[in-house]
Amino acid sequence: MRLTALVLPLLALLATPVCAAAPRWIGPLPETASSQVFSPVVLAGTREDAAMRAAGYVQEEFLLSGEGNIYGETADGLAEVRTAKVPYTTRLVILRPRDPRKFNGTVQMGFTHPSLASAQWGRIDALVLRSGMAYAFLAIGGDAGTRERSTAQWPVTTPKLFGWYDPRRYGAFQWGEDDGIRWDAMGQAATLLRDPGRDGPLAGLNVRHVYFSGWSFLGSTIRSWINFGFHDRYRRPDGSPVVDGYLIGISAGSVPAGHTPLNSADPVKDRNRELLRVIDRPVIELTSEMEAITNIYPQRPESDAVAGGHRIYELGGVSHGDTGISAQVRAASVQLAARRHPAVEPLVACTVEDTDVPMRDVAQAALVNLNRWVETGQAPPLASRMQVAADGKDFIRDAFGNPLGGVRAAQLDLPLVRYGEPPAELCGGKVPRRNLRRLPVDPALIAKAYPGGKGEYLARFKARLGELVRQRWLLEADAIAQLRAAERFATQAFPRGRGDKPAASAGTLHGGAKWAAEVPANWNGTLLLWGRGYSPKAGAPDVAPAAWRDALLAKGYALAASNYGADGWALAEAVPAQEAVLAAFARIHGQPRRTLAWGQSMGGLVSTALAERRRPVVQGAIALCPSIGGAVGMMNMALDGAFALRTLVAPDAGLELVGISDDMANSRRAQAAVAAALASAQGRARLALAGVLGGIPGWTVRGSARPAEADFERQVDEIAAAFVMGVFLPRQDQERRAGGVFSWNIGVDYAAQLDRSGRRAMVEALYRQAGLDLAADLARLNAAPRIAAQPGAVAYMMAHYTPTARPGVPVLSVQTLGDGATSPSLQQAYLDAADPRMVQGLWLDAAGHCGQSKETALTALAQLEARLDGGEWPNPPAGTIRHTPAPMLRPCRRGGSCD
Secondary structure, eight states: OOOOSEEOOHHHHHHSOOOSOOOEEEOOOOOBTTBOOSSOSSOTTSHHHHHHHHTTEEEEEEEEEEEEEEEEEOTTSOEEEEEEEEEEEEEEEEEEESSGGGOOSEEEEEEOOTBTTOOOGGGTHHHHHHHTOEEEEEOOOOOHHHHHHOOSSSOOBHHHHHHHHOTTTTTTOBOOSOGGGHHHHHHHHHHHHHSOTTTSTTTTOOOOEEEEEEETHHHHHHHHHHHTTHHHHOBOTTSOBSOOEEEEESOOTTSGGGSOOSSTTSOOOOOTTOOOOOOSSOEEEEEEHHHHTTTTSOOOOOBOSSTTOEEEEEETTOOTTOOSOOSOOOHHHHHHHHTTOTTSOOOOOOSSOBOOSOHHHHHHHHHHHHHHHHHHOOOOOOOOOBOBOTTSSSBOBOTTSOBOBSBOOHHHHSOSSEEEOOOGGGTTTOOOTTOOEEEOOOHHHHHHHOTTHHHHHHHHHHHHHHHHHHTTSSOHHHHHHHHHHHHHHHHHHSOOOOTTSOSEEEEEOTTSOEEEEEOOTTOOSEEEEEEOOOOSSOOSOOSSOHHHHHHHHHTTOEEEEEOTTSOSSOHHHHHHHHHHHHHHHHHHHOOOSEEEEEEETHHHHHHHHHHTSSSOSSSEEEEESOOTTOHHHHHHHHHHHHHHIIIIIOTTSOOOSSSOSOHHHHHHHHHHHHHHHHTSHHHHHHHHHHHHHTTOOSOOSTTSOOOOTTOHHHHHHHHHHHHHHHHTTTHHHHHHHHTSOOOOOTTOOHHHHHHHHTOHHHHHHHHHHHTOOHHHHHHHHHHSOOOOOOHHHHHHHHHTTOOOSOOSSOEEEEEEEEOSSSOHHHHHHHHHHSOTTTEEEEEEEEESSSOOOHHHHHHHHHHHHHHHHHSSOOOOOTTOBOOOOOOOSSOBOTTSOBO
């Protein structure tokens, strides 16, 4: 029976028993190479995935079907059932211990955000995995705003994204245009989890408690769930509630957004003075300073009793978008960005770090306290409210500029920075929304606060953490992690300094190389050894790119470099020269606490070579836009591109592929051949084939928009723009050094190479459009006279330098998606061959060779230092993306095989 506009007074609604049919479930749904979970709790290949597996957890996806009422409100605030018994099928993801004996009986339940299907696992992850809890993640619809912003091509609202992402996997997903059904979906799913029986997703497990937690919109959803009576409505057979307690995060009851409407099609109402309803289970509200400033209206009184229990916690140093834990992967955003969904905003990269005030840790302790409250009656600790200035527009602040009152994290009681929104100049011209950063303060302020220096600070910080653990504001494991972070921040705040040592030095090394160094007064103990890229002139040594130098010195890094003492492909001279710089630096300035090699292009390969030495003299290396695939493999792949161009496009242009007599004259001939090819459909098709074989990506021009996957014509133009630099240069200089030809294509099957590239579809489409026979051209290539290498020349280029992909210290490689000079395939080949514990690759959604920003450079440094300090790689940081480029077609490793 269907009931339309049946108005139920609120009290009557509460008394109505749940009579809908029990929900049905399908699953777990299998994952295959072609069918993956969309918006999982944990995304494969991330740090969170490694943590989940190490903890012995599994992630499973189910489809959940049932019937629910569509609810709304009358004009006077009464609840109404607008349509009864409406069928739905939604999605439920469960993380649980693989071994049922390790399940502790508690289910933490969260929900998808209405926009872009985002999850909030990062605010609860460590607690769940440490404790043996299960985590349930339920899709509960969208809202009117996200439906309005959605299109068929680019949906934004969560329910439409499932079928858009994978119509076969989610063919049964059914969620109407009206989200007033979400309340029964939440209640029915919670019921299924609380009493799983023999065949539910948690079948056979002894579930003792289900808790709801949600943040922002989802925290407001929980408040409305309580206030409109659904907590009281959903009961077990013995009369106890299905849900035992609630954590409402970054949602203020004193503002309209703090209350999700029963039906998102209804007008938003002014609920500023509506108190949280008293229920028979406790509720904790945890807000950031962004919400706390709005809490000027009356709030429900705090209570210690289990029935009606209530706490409000306000935490300074964080805002609406902060968790206190950096670089947590947003699984759905990563998946959508991989498909170029335009609604996914790129994260802003700043030269200042995210806030370290631990919102997540406070939340996890609150959840432990919530469970203790329910099980033993012991109420959580009380906290004061944040101190608001008389005008109500800001907080009362300490000498560092941080707010007073509220929950007092150690980072607030013992500050080293000011927590605030960064100015645009610290974030590449953009200000991140709703995210606070660690903004520097006058060093004199730190010295005054901690006259005993780093030792005093860390002793006081450790003691404060101990107090917070004893007072139940913090869990022991989280305190240990915070102390590690504090040690790193203290090293920055209390620099070693250069003392009476000189601020700069320079000289000439034994082999004739020039070197230089600069040491700031606030030296942090780390020396950065810069490696320049390929240059026809040795020039003077630059200790860092000019656009980065001042920022690096301001952060306390010492800088040093040599000019290698040679021009061109100077790997043979560069590695010993860079090592000699370190010895010269130490004699004048003292031994650094840590030395990091880093460089661009060929300099990235130099830095990699230093990391691969038998006894590395550096503790880590950063390779930016690097030739990290090595000389032999890189130039073999380049030879294939040049070989295809000469054979198919310009057989009579006089192009020299090896034994180059004049690089510049040869490159001019090659450029003319490329220009001529662009003028005809036949030439463009053959140029595309040559570019694919040479490893040139389909996006290479800095500042240009990334071509669409199927925009093959634009990709050809991008290939053409980088072709000569990418496949012809600088072979003359390299052959001179090697003493002969070091590249070969004997035995290469170009048809097989095209298949391996993963880019055959583009070449085939362009060949069809041009009316050409691709098979015939590939046969021409395979029949053309081949080029042999000289063993001595190959041996030289293996030594100077083809990597082993076995570095002795951590290596971070950073590459743009669209580098036409050092192909992204080079980085991927190194990553594929190396131990992932020792090497991480970062991808930038940009084109062009090198030219990374100051923000990118500082982000890369922070990433490598976090690996050195913590012993494992953090997730890729803000401003980077997931990417898998075309494979390197001619990989070669020293001590390994060469294709």
